[in-house]
Amino acid sequence: MAEHRFEDFNGLVMYRKNYKEKDMLVKILTDRFGKKMFYLRGANKPKFRLSAAILPFTQAAYGGDIRDDGLSFLNNVKSASQFQSISNDLFLNAYATYILGLVDVGFPDSEPLGSWYPKIEQALTLIDEGFDAAVITHIIEIQMLQVFGVQPQLQVCAVCGRSDLPFDYSEHYGGLLCQRHWHLDHNRFHGSQRAIYYLRLFSVIDLFQIQSVNVKQTTQMELKTIIDRIYQDTVGLSLKSKQFIDKMYSFDRQLPQLKKMPSEIDSTPKDD
Numbered sequence: 001m002a003e004h005r006f007e008d009f010n011g012l013v014m015y016r017k018n019y020k021e022k023d024m025l026v027k028i029l030t031d032r033f034g035k036k037m038f039y040l041r042g043a044n045k046p047k048f049r050l051s052a053a054i055l056p057f058t059q060a061a062y063g064g065d066i067r068d069d070g071l072s073f074l075n076n077v078k079s080a081s082q083f084q085s086i087s088n089d090l091f092l093n094a095y096a097t098y099i100l101g102l103v104d105v106g107f108p109d110s111e112p113l114g115s116w117y118p119k120i121e122q123a124l125t126l127i128d129e130g131f132d133a134a135v136i137t138h139i140i141e142i143q144m145l146q147v148f149g150v151q152p153q154l155q156v157c158a159v160c161g162r163s164d165l166p167f168d169y170s171e172h173y174g175g176l177l178c179q180r181h182w183h184l185d186h187n188r189f190h191g192s193q194r195a196i197y198y199l200r201l202f203s204v205i206d207l208f209q210i211q212s213v214n215v216k217q218t219t220q221m222e223l224k225t226i227i228d229r230i231y232q233d234t235v236g237l238s239l240k241s242k243q244f245i246d247k248m249y250s251f252d253r254q255l256p257q258l259k260k261m262p263s264e265i266d267s268t269p270k271d272d
């Protein structure tokens with residue numbers, strides 16, 4: 001019945017904001033208690049004792065006073081380390097922020113994330129180590145669809161269960177349609193076979209087994225369009241961190257050539 005208790009746990013700083021004059025609120029994704037908001041008195045003063053432990057994109061072993069409701073408190077920290085590349089690179093920072101944003105909306109506070117905690121930690125580690133941040137983010141986006149209550153059929157045709165024919169994605173049927181059933185949905189995505197291949201692969205890929213990812217830029221742009229559309233239509237999220245990525249993306253990768261109608265990006269089995 002204790003409403004608060006001293007605990008050791010691992011955590012990952014999600015974000016922080018100033019509170020009152022000298023204090024700070026820090027949201028930490030913990031391995032055992034889910035997302036928790038911590039109140040750090042004096043965190044904005046110079047030489048604050050725990051300052052290294054509450055920097056953005058830091059993971060650490062913490063000790064603290066975990067409250068079931070309301071704010072929790074940090075008492076000590078062991079072995080804090082910061083994701084260096086993510087902290088120093090605006091682009092990587094944007095992707096990592098978006099992933100943490102998805103986690104923040106997708107999971108209720110104070111509810112343990114189970115296997116999602118190591119998965120999120122691994123995603124940030126891979127991005128920090130130089131794996132393509134957009135690809136890692138797409139993997140998280142696709143796998144997190146189920147967290148948002150969307151479980152698209154991405155392995156076999158949603159109508160007949162076949163897996164040996166070319167596929168396309170249909171929102172109406174909630175997943176893949178094999179070529180024999182394409183006529184059932186005129187609004188199917190008309191995705192290229194390569195993009196659909198990665199969509200399927202990313203839905204089951206294990207971030208702990210990943211060796212290398214090398215997705216052509218045109219395919220990546222198409223994948224982004226597909227995933228954005230699924231999120232827009234079935235999840236209905238509009239995160240500020242995502243809008244930032246979109247701006248960055250269109251600026252950086254010159255999107256105009258993708259601004260064709262979806263029907264024009266027709267299925268070409270070999271797009272490379």
Ligand SMILES: [Zn+2]
Nearest residue numbers: 157160178181
């Ligand atoms: Zn079928």
